[in-house]
Amino acid sequence: MAIKKDNSKKAKASSINLATLKRQRSLLIWGGIITIYGFIFYYLPLFGWLTAFQNYKPKDGIFHSQFIGLEKFKMLFSDESFIRVIRNTLAMGVLNLVATFVMAIVFAILLNEIKNKAGKKVTQTISYLPHFLSWIIVTGILHDMLSGTGIINEVLVNLHIISQPINFFAHEGYFWPIVAFANVWKETGWNAIIYLSAITAIDPSLYEAAAIDGAGRWGKIKYVTLPGIKSTIIILLLMNVGNVLNAGFEIQYLLGNGLIQKVSQTIDIYVLKWGISQGDYSLGTAAGIFKSAVSIILILIANQIAKRNGEERLF
Amino acid sequence: MKKKKLLSLLLVTSMFASLAAGCGSGSDTETGSKADGDVKEFTAFFAVPGSEINDDNEIQEKLAEITGAKCKETWLTGQTAEEAIGTLIAGGEYPDFIEGGNGSIQLYEAGALVALDDYLDDYPNIKEFFTEQEWDSLRQDDGHIYWIPQFSNIYGEEKECTHNDEAFWIQTRVLKWAGYPEVRTMDQYFDLIESYNEANPTMEDGTENIPYTILCDDWRYFCLENAPEFLDGYPNDGSVIVDPDTLTVIDYNTTDTAVAYFKKLNEEYQKGIVDPESFTQTYDEYISKLSTGRVLGMIDQWWDFAYTAGDAIKSAGLDAQGCNYVPLPITIDESVQNQWHNSGGVVNVSSGLAITTSCDDVEGALQFVNDLLGQECHDLRFWGVEGVDYEVDDDGMFYRTPEQRLNVADTAYKASHVCSYSYFPQWLGTSRDGKNAMKPDGQESEFFEGLADDVKECFEAYGVMTYVDMLGTQEAPGAWYPMYTYSSTMTTSTPGGTAWTKMGETKHEYLPKVVMASDFDSAWDEYMEAYEACDPDSFISEMQTELDRRMEEAAKYE
Structure with a gap:
């Protein structure tokens, strides 16, 4: 009897499951497709990480190459230039993150303060257009602007701020700021869109209440707008922290030259140089693994900090 | 509502109609190509910059009629050869033909290439392309031949008017202004440029002159780096100097001449003669600078x-x-004989046209290469169509009318009409008819007719006929020549190869610093310290081993 009861219960449970399945079949199908997609494109390629632990030769393939354990990683970390590219990548990544992040928020708030609707729309549209330019164009513009006869030097010389044109791409000290500036120029408008939409979601009555309490413009920004978009800011910050090591490839690759290679090369360029150009695919993969590992750790740390402070977090 | 339905019906019908029409024309072309008699289509990738031609290129069609095959060529864009080849290897799929440039050895090591030596005897035009000794020099360490170097092979008598190689170039206006003086040394060269620029600081339209610029972009930094070997009167061994008497390898980076050369550049940089943008300009910027006519002189390859x-x-x-630019026979001292120009074809064994394992029809591919080397095809490739691109006079000599000459310089015309298969094997020298040159550049009458007036005037003033005469011709120095065919195949798998890579990086960084330094001597010392840290000796000793090996190989044929 007890068994029978149990069975019927089970049957009931499974029939409910079946019904649920049936009801949610479109959800399941779509979810399944996405899962398969994710598996094929995100997880299957990880199989290639095996090459980092081999002396991989394309001729022998992944199954017949010699297994060498961690030797490629040892090589990496004993290579002075790899340590240098980590430094460059981190430095440029952090600079980019801080600069683009702060600028986007400031820009969004400023834009929000514009009363003239048409002016606001036009400014916003113009500001995010550079996002659609490819880096090859942006670096071309930069190269022209910053060249010895470019507009920046002309202006500086004519204003008698400097007597001789500065060769911006010949000095190591200028490179990181130039990269950060380029990122700010290209992405500020685009990144501001998400903050602007977050700002529009703030209840207008809060502003009215603040006004009644005697808050001026600055007070409204400080006590209503900023707290209103705080959660958006934190989520975006968390996601961007994981991207710090993706400090870029194109811009450094296109703007760098032999003279400043010590500060211009990033991990991605290193991977290209050793992994592809020199044909040491194993070393390139090892450097790639390192980059992924550090990115994951960075995200975990940032997420943990957010959690501890009781803020929004990714997981 | 009814209207809407009608509209959609109309749309649907028209769509079907267009679909049907599309299919119709599709099947038309299919039968069309069959009527052509099954033209084989090959694909090729060349790891050098180049321009693609149109799909319906006229000479390509003509060549297809003769050979029964055609080849879709693609070129390097915005990458280095090694990057492009490395990406292909990682993907594992190749075009039928490939020229890997500096990445050739990687292709060989990846097992991507088909060994050609067993096939060669069946293709007389290919077989004839090299001597037995030259074919042997192409064998890789497994004893097989994988690629066919395409260039510098001379049929019959050598016919060369253009100095296709490296030199100190100078604009004819500078020479004319100074009354066509004899310029033999680096000091004279810079003195001339300096005094010209002082007297004529701008061009006619007021654009400021750039007295001397140095191209330093990526692999093209040879324009800065390898002059010391030429200044000492050695030919372009590329990576080292070889002493022809003792047969020892010498490092040209540390010679007294190298110090003198960079010191001179440093002085000129301080004087404002060397373009301050030299070390940061890209190749494109350099070319556009040159195109404006502002640059008085530079070192470069033609x-x-x-x-x-x-x-x-x-x-x-x-x-x-x-x-326009003409070359000058410059060395460090007047007593040194220059070797900027060497006669005789040099086989660059380090790369060439190869057939990949992805090619289904190796025999067909080789037959195509073989056919392209036949005289009829060769004339079509480089001279064009008789009566359209060139004329034949009563003596059987080819010539071009001024209009035809303009046509071949026109990019649109080139894309639609000219198909030289420029990275397939080709001949220099004299045509099989014994009269004409294999290529228009080598046809003396044609060369003179095509010369710009300022260059003609300059040549007349110096009493020379060609660019080559400006420098004089030297015999190729010895059986080892040139050594760069070895250094460009070195990889980081040997200590010497690693040193070679590091030396390149160090030079890329420090040579510009040395030229720009306010204190040359301390900058040079700093450079030398960094340079020695690369262990150049291990590179030199591997080069010496290769030199000895080459001399031994050559001795077998004597």
Whole structure:
């Protein structure tokens, strides 16, 4: 009897499951497709990480190459230039993150303060257009602007701020700021869109209440707008922290030259140089693994900090 | 509502109609190609920059009629050869033909290439292309031949008018202004440029001159780096100097001449003669600078600027101002005999046209290469169609009318009409008819007719006939020549190869610093310290081993 009861219960449970399945079949199908997609494109390629632990030769393939354990990683970390590219990548990544992040928020708030609707729309549209330019164009513009006869030097010389044109791409000290500036120029408008939409979601009555309490413009920004978009800011910050090591490839690759290679090369360029150009695919993969590992750790740390402070977090 | 339905019906019908029409034309072309008699289509990738031609290119069609095959060629864009080849290897799929440039050895090591030696005897035109000794020099360490170097092979008598290689170039207007003086040394060269620029700081339209610029972009930094070997009177061994008497390898980076050369550049940089943008400009910026006619002089290889900037100068009519470049026989001291120009074809064994494992029809591919080397095809490739691209006079000599000459410099015409298969094997020298040159560049009458007036005037003043005469010709120095064919195949798998890579990086960084330094001596010492840290000796000793090996190999044929 007890068994029978149990069975019927089970049957009931499974029939409910079946019904649920049936009801949610479109959800399941779509979810399944996405899962398969994710598996094929995100997880299957990880199989290639095996090459980092081999002396991989394309001729022998992944199954017949010699297994060498961690030797490629040892090589990496004993290579002075790899340590240098980590430094460059981190430095440029952090600079980019801080600069683009702060600028986007400031820009969004400023834009929000514009009363003239048409002016606001036009400014916003113009500001995010550079996002659609490819880096090859942006670096071309930069190269022209910053060249010895470019507009920046002309202006500086004519204003008698400097007597001789500065060769911006010949000095190591200028490179990181130039990269950060380029990122700010290209992405500020685009990144501001998400903050602007977050700002529009703030209840207008809060502003009215603040006004009644005697808050001026600055007070409204400080006590209503900023707290209103705080959660958006934190989520975006968390996601961007994981991207710090993706400090870029194109811009450094296109703007760098032999003279400043010590500060211009990033991990991605290193991977290209050793992994592809020199044909040491194993070393390139090892450097790639390192980059992924550090990115994951960075995200975990940032997420943990957010959690501890009781803020929004990714997981 | 009814209207809407009608509209959609109309739309649907028209869509079907267009679909049907599309299918119809599709099947039309299919039968069309069958009527052509099954033209084989090959694909090729060349790891050098180049321009693609149109799909319906006229000479390509003509060649297809003769050979029964055609080849879709693609070129390097915005990458280095090694990057492009490395990406292909990682993907594991190749075009039928490939020229890997500096990445050739990687292709071989990846097992991507088909060994050609067993096939060669069946293809007389290919077989004839090299001597037995030259074929043997192409064997890789597994004893097989994988690629066919395409260039510098001379049929019959050598016919060469253009100095296709490296030199100190100078604009004819500078020489004319000074009354065509004899310029033999580096000091004289810079003195001349300096005094000209002082007297004429601008061009006719007021644009400021750039007295001397140095191209330093990526692999093209040879324009800065390898002059010391030439200044000492050695030929272009590329990576080292070889002493022909003792047969020892010498490092040209540390010679007294190297110090003198960079010190001179440093002085000129401080004086403002060397373009301050030299070390940061890209190749494109360099070419556009040259194209404006502003640059008075530079070191470069002819092929690196003549077909781009040279043509631009021509089409802008800047030759009237004397903006064309001529080479000068410059060495460190007048007593040193220059070897900027060497006679005799040099086989660059380090790369060439190869057939990949992805090619289904190796015999067909080789037959195509073989056919392209036949005289009829060769004339079509380089001279064009008789009566359209060139004329034949009563003596059987080929010549071009001025209009035809303009046509071949026109990019649109080139894309639609000309198909030289420029990275397939080809001949220099004299045609099989014993009269004409294999290529128009080598046809003396044609060469003179095509010369710009300022260059003609300059040649007359110096009493020479060609670019080559400006420098004089030296015999190729010895059986080892040139050594760069070895250094460009070195990889980081040997200590010497690693040193070679590091030396390149160090030079890339420090040579510009040395030239720009306010205190040359301390900058040079710093450079030398960094340079020695690369362990150049291990590179030199591997080069010495290769030199000895080459001399031993050559002795077998004597």
